[in-house]
Amino acid sequence: MEVDLIFQIAAIGIIVSVLNQVLIRSGREEQAMMTTLTGLIVVLLMVINQISLLFETIKSIFNL
Secondary structure, three states: OHHHHHHHHHHHHHHHHHHHHHHHHOOOHHHHHHHHHHHHHHHHHHHHHHHHHHHHHHHHHOOO
């Protein structure tokens, strides 16, 4: 499961990087920045979700 998450994050990074380069080369710097920020937010949400699951697991282990 953790490996899947790593591959998903890597795929998002690759897609964002390619889109960013295409947009910059076509003179759309603002859209390139928005694409990068969107990718960052998506990855952060994925990581936050995993951290939430970790805390839930810890709570259940210690009966909190």
